[in-house]
Amino acid sequence: MKIVGDSEHFQQPYDNDDDYVSRTEFKKESEDAQALGMRLVALSKTQLDKMDLDEFLYDAVLKSKLIKQKTEAYRRHLQYIGKLMRGFDHEPIQAALDKVLNKNNNEAAQLQIFEKMRERLLANGDDEVQSLLDQHPQLERQKLRQLIRQANKELAKGPESKSSKELFKYLRAEIKE
Numbered sequence: 001m002k003i004v005g006d007s008e009h010f011q012q013p014y015d016n017d018d019d020y021v022s023r024t025e026f027k028k029e030s031e032d033a034q035a036l037g038m039r040l041v042a043l044s045k046t047q048l049d050k051m052d053l054d055e056f057l058y059d060a061v062l063k064s065k066l067i068k069q070k071t072e073a074y075r076r077h078l079q080y081i082g083k084l085m086r087g088f089d090h091e092p093i094q095a096a097l098d099k100v101l102n103k104n105n106n107e108a109a110q111l112q113i114f115e116k117m118r119e120r121l122l123a124n125g126d127d128e129v130q131s132l133l134d135q136h137p138q139l140e141r142q143k144l145r146q147l148i149r150q151a152n153k154e155l156a157k158g159p160e161s162k163s164s165k166e167l168f169k170y171l172r173a174e175i176k177e
Contacts, residue, residue: 033086034078037078041064051097051100052092054084114171114172117132118168118171122152122164144170
């Protein structure tokens with residue numbers, strides 16, 4: 001005896017198909033692709049050059065900068081970019097975009113690290129020089145000590161120090177992490 005709610009009678013052809021994409025999922029993926037394309041359009045040309053984009057996508061993004069915003073042509077062009085984006089894997093593009101956009105934050109963090117390093121060198125002197133040389137043997141002990149000595153003399157006279165800035169530049173140039 002068969003029950004009316006038997007699952008065999010209500011199976012759809014796509015129930016066993018793992019590659020099936022519903023219309024809702026397809027629309028969501030298309031919207032995500034277009035949103036990623038809009039983020040690419042917001043980048044400058046130099047930022048786009050740093051990314052490894054497909055030639056057609058790169059040209060389309062650059063052409064979008066020539067079209068006046070808030071026009072129907074601009075909206076259609078963004079849809080075209082979204083259509084192009086659907087043909088590519090989004091993860092590498094997203095990773096490259098995050099890397100390009102986060103670069104400024106990384107640089108700011110590096111500058112803060114060098115600033116703190118310089119402050120510790122000026123405050124602690126030879127002890128800090130030795131620990132810094134243990135971490136970074138490519139630095140010159142004599143140059144570090146000379147810059148620190150000059151900076152401390154200049155800072156005793158006033159708030160600004162040329163040698164302190166030179167010390168910062170030296171640390172930044174020699175330490176690459």
